[in-house]
Amino acid sequence: MRRFLIALVVTLLATGCTTPPAEHDHAMAAEVVLEEQWASAGDGEMAAVFGTLVNNGHHDARIVSGSSPAAGRVEVHEVAGEAGAKTMRPKEGGIVLPAGGSHELVPGGDHLMLMDLTAPLPVGSDIELTVQFEDGSTLPVTVQVRDFAGANEEYQPEHNGHG
Numbered sequence: 001m002r003r004f005l006i007a008l009v010v011t012l013l014a015t016g017c018t019t020p021p022a023e024h025d026h027a028m029a030a031e032v033v034l035e036e037q038w039a040s041a042g043d044g045e046m047a048a049v050f051g052t053l054v055n056n057g058h059h060d061a062r063i064v065s066g067s068s069p070a071a072g073r074v075e076v077h078e079v080a081g082e083a084g085a086k087t088m089r090p091k092e093g094g095i096v097l098p099a100g101g102s103h104e105l106v107p108g109g110d111h112l113m114l115m116d117l118t119a120p121l122p123v124g125s126d127i128e129l130t131v132q133f134e135d136g137s138t139l140p141v142t143v144q145v146r147d148f149a150g151a152n153e154e155y156q157p158e159h160n161g162h163g
Ligand SMILES: [Cu+2]
Pocket: 048, 077, 088, 089, 111, 112, 113
């Protein structure tokens, strides 16, 4: 009888251990989703990625970079300047998603930029994008390319004040 009880307890413990301790997973990417994402068809050299970033976690998350087989590199961009003379440039410090908050990636605002496209992006095609967080964790997303004329911001690679 005692041997049976021990076996039963061991079985219950083993079953209980199959539930992962979610509260111990603090990887930034694990708590963030990109919703309604899409990419501009662009001019064949660059394409912007838009959507809504949602942080469902209890910690701030910071997006610092990204990568994609469709691009030579991926940058986090912001748009600055007056209407008619807008400039997009790398966003210093990346994008911070407050705990429980969200951040819109929109034309004329923050976005992820696919740089040095390996090939033109046909409208309707899907591209794979990996979003890179400050802690090294990554969020893979699939982004559909849509026809979009663009806000025509000039690209300013460096922070050299306001031109
Ligand atoms: Cu850009």
